[in-house]
Amino acid sequence: MTCCAPGAEAAADLLTTTLSPDELRLASRQLGDGTSQVELSVPAVHCAACIATIEGSLARLPEVTGARVNLSTRRVTVKWRGDKLPPIVETLSRIGYPPHLFQDGEVGKDRTFAELIRAVAIAGFASGNIMLLSVAVWSGADGATRDLFHLISALIALPTLAFSGAIFYRSAWSALRHGRMNMDVPIAVGITLAYAMSLYETLTHGPHAYFDGVVSLLFFLLIGRTLDHMMRDRARAAVIGLARLAPRGALVIDEAGRRDYRDLAEIAAGDRLLITAGERIPVDGRVEDGASDIDASLVTGESRPQAVAGGGMVRAGTLNLTGPLTVVATAPASDSFLAEMMRMMEAAEGGRTRYRRIADRVSALYAPVVHLTAFITFLGWLAINGDWHQAMTIAIAVLIITCPCALGLAVPIVQVVAGRRLFEHGVMVKDGSAMERLAEADTTVFDKTGTLTLGRPRLVNADDIATELMPIAAELAAHSRHPLSQAIAREATSNGAAPVFADLIEKPGFGIEGRTQGSTWRLGRASWASEGQAADESGTVLARDGRIVANFRFDDVLRQGAAKTIARLKQEGRLVEMLSGDAEPACRATAEKLAIENYAAGLLPAGKVERLEELAREGRKVLFVGDGLNDAPALGAAHVSIAPATAADVGRNAADFVFLRESLEAVPLAIEVSRRAGRLIRQNIALALVYNAIAVPIAILGYVTPLIAAIAMSGSSILVIANALRLLAGSRAPATSVEAEKRPSSLEPAAAS
Amino acid sequence: MTTLTYLIPVALFLGGMGLVAFIWALRSGQYEDLDGAAERILIEDDVAPRR
Known part of the structure; x- marks a missing residue:
């Protein structure tokens, strides 16, 4: 209980760890000139008012020099001057935005995304300008003008290919090096050959150059790729923003009795750790001193809290509920239960590594067919009239027309739309x-x-308990963090007058005791509450002076x-x-x-x-x-x-x-x-293949000009995108169930009864 | 034909300016919080946020 006012916490807060000043200090970094900075995740932020409230409240703290909320990632960056830590966590918790820390590994700008955006910008610029020049060529410019326009286009396209195209070249290269085939291989081959052929055409004053096709292909494909990345990024940011449940460190007591907050990695077997109520246990250990209840539901799946006392073993990741514990670490964090689970998980990595994505499976078949078709076209034309140049031109036109523009967009665009719908x-x-x-x-x-x-337990027999006893039980229960107590407190209605208790004591592992009007009331474990009279009885009871007056039964919600x-x-x-x-x-x-x-x-x-x-x-x-x-x-x-x-x-x-x-x-x-996304993906792939079935014969016969290629490419891409957007149709229908989902179900778990 | 000698460089220059401006905006972090930017317009600067 370091920062949150007791009583103000909802039951759900038990799931989140409290964030101590030591943890915060460990997470902050020095910016030089005496300024420190920390980045915190605040999942509750969702609107302009939240931003204003958070930034305003933090800015009013005297030490704080800057606070900036990022709504997309749900984070706040706080800068402060001096050695003293301002009460950031307290301030945020007080105004209703409890902060969390997130893993260090995920901090930092997303370089891939920045590169993709830059590549899209450059490809967009290049395709716009080249298209402008191409329109002039299509509408009749010839002779020196056409050659000049082609030359300028070539100059614009070259750096675009080098920068924006690099993404495809790298991916294609890494696939080929591992003996695999992906969608980027035909793209890389196609754009390179098309550029080389167009450059040759330009230098020999030929009429057809495909620079516009090359860069607009890059532009379209990069848009698809960027959208795909954005979707994943957004999901990642949202997941990272959630509360971190593993502690970052623990309070270590050394031989001389000094207390020192240490990073998790520095805790060794044999260290004595002090774990307060409400904290998660960082490493496997043996209880040396103290008694408490341990919530292991997240670790082992057991729904009932277990009592521990001196000598008992505790596992990393479990939550200490009621009393402070001194624990001797039996293993460092790297050998704890948590680490063992991670190792098992890596070993178990099954279906997903074997799984090959639809796009990869299609391209593994598609790419060889395309390259073979182009090659046969080349041989065919060579055999017919023996003209190297013409055969080459037509073969490359086949490659460009089959360049999987629609196929490259077919899968990611559907998944982006589906991802957005799920989001x-x-x-x-x-x-x-x-x-x-x-x-x-x-x-x-x-x-x-x-x-x-x-x-989370729920009291099931509230109606069977005498109406005059319920307020008493609720009053006692309200003073405990034990989940069963909280279940009783939640169930109690405020109509009965609760007595005022004196000498309230919580006996960790047993229950809570209070004195009023000359009698002693106990709420807790049956054997303890009855002072040993009902030693064989289990369950939770309310007892007056050692006599059991009420039994409570619970059920998981x-x-x-x-x-x-x-x-x-x-x-x-x-x-x-x-x-x-x-x-x-x-x-x-x-x-x-x-x-x-x-x-x-x-x-x-x-x-x-x-x-x-x-x-x-x-x-x-x-x-x-x-x-x-x-x-x-x-x-x-x-x-x-x-x-x-x-x-x-x-x-x-x-x-x-x-x-x-x-x-x-x-x-x-x-x-x-x-499922619907899967159907649309198959439809899109079919559409792309149908388009090829129509376009390829035209290309093989040598009728494709750059203008036809440009129209066919954009036409098929738009068709595929439009088909993917059908997924959004009908997504507005289940609005009522969405509303229902937003309500906290602790009020009325209808499904349970 | 002579008009082309300066119109094409002008067109490319203007396009290039747009590209440079975009990359500058990207680098200065203006695309890092698109949701936040959309909401911030609703915050009144003159009135101190109160709670």
Whole structure:
């Protein structure tokens, strides 16, 4: 509890780590002349008022010299002067924008994107100017004028080819070097030959030069590529902006009792760490002192918090809920549970590395055919009239006309449009191949805790508890961070008058105790609350002077839309399974409520991967939906994977899709959009091939002029883009369900009852 | 024909100016927060943001 006022926190805040001044200092960097700068992620920013509020409040802090919000990346950059750290985190939390840190590795400008934009700008400039000169040639300029125009075009096109074309040359080269074929190989060959031939034509005063075709081809293709990159970039920025769940370091106590905040990498086995309530445990360790409850739902999938005391083992990534702990690290961060999961994930990398994208598969067939056709045309014309020059000109015209302009745009443009549609519904797509793989998936496997359920308990028997006891329980519960206490506090209505308690004490691992009107009330573990009388009873109770007066029963809240999602997937004839690390009874209850017939409980991370591999061997393409650290290897092993935004960092990075809203209906939505995108992609490829079937004979017969090539190229590109935009039609329809998704479901989890 | 000798350089020069201006804008970070730029127009500078 370093920065947030207790009581002001919602239950969901338990999922986020608190950000200590030490962590902030570690993340900041010196700019020289006594100024420091830190970049923080503030996911809550969404409008002009937010920007004004944040920048205004930070600027009012005396040490702060500058604050700038970036709305696209949801970040704020703060600069301050002097050694003293201004209360940045406190200020932001107070005005309602709790900040988070993000991984260092992702900071920094996106060089690829900047290069792409520059390449598009240059290609755009060049194609505009060359087209201007070409129109003059098409409309009848000849003789010296035409040669001059061609020469100027050649001069403009050369640097364009060198700079903008370099992107294709590099990609084609790296594909060829690895013995593969991609779309960029025919493009690179086509533009180079076309340029060389046009240059020869120009120097020999020939009538036809294709400089306009070459640069406008580059321009179109670069637009497609830039859009594709933008989509991925946006998704990446949004995912990075989410709360980071792994701690950055920990408070280490040395021999002399000094406390020192150290970076995670510097913590060695044997170090003593102080972990306050509400902090995540950074490394695997043994509890030396203190007692508390540990929430391991994100790590193992167990939904119930577990009590730990001296001697107990704790795992990296689990959340310390109720009391401070002194932990002796048993392994450095690199050997902790978290690191082990990452290693397993890398080893499990399955479907996605084997998967070849549709565009690559098409081009592997397409490129040889195109090159062969051009070559045969060349030989054919040579055999007919023996004119080297004419045969060459016509063969290159074939290459230009078949240059996969439409084919190059066919796939990315659909995926960009589909990605945008999913983005509007709060689903992030990592890259285009994810959509292709999702369209293929025929089996859906869910994790339980945190995915089908929210990993947040809910009181189920509130109505059975006497009305005069409920306010008492709620008053006691309000003083604890334990999830079960918070569930009681949430359920209580404010109509009963709550007594004022004196001497409120929370006994970590047991419960909370308070005194009022001469009697002692205890809320917590049955054996403790009854002072040992009901030692064999389990569960959570309220006791007055050692006598149990009320029993509380809990249930995990189902994620909103879970029942609908399962029903819809089954209706579409997909196999649905649930794999969980949680105990059997909890799994059975959830499976029954959601009508899932196939489930397995108590699985270790390796067990989940094994099951996925078994399904893969049966020839199934598996979609895995999971959130925990223990799901990360499975997320990596599945053919395609989806994670909620609340997932552990590793899992979120491993997943192909991340959904930001609470409802699970994002899953069928992603499937549906991916399927439609898959259909449109196939249509587009068919369109591009039909266009070639018409254009190629004309080219082979030698009737193609630069004007016809330019018209055919832009015509087919526009057709393909227009077809892709059909995906947006009808996307406005489910507006009502979008509204419903925005509402926090803690109010009314309708699907659960 | 003589008009071409200066019209073509003029056309190329103007186009080039546009290109240079765009690259300058790109380098000075004006494309880094497009969403923010769209929203910032709504902030009133004269009135200090209050909360």
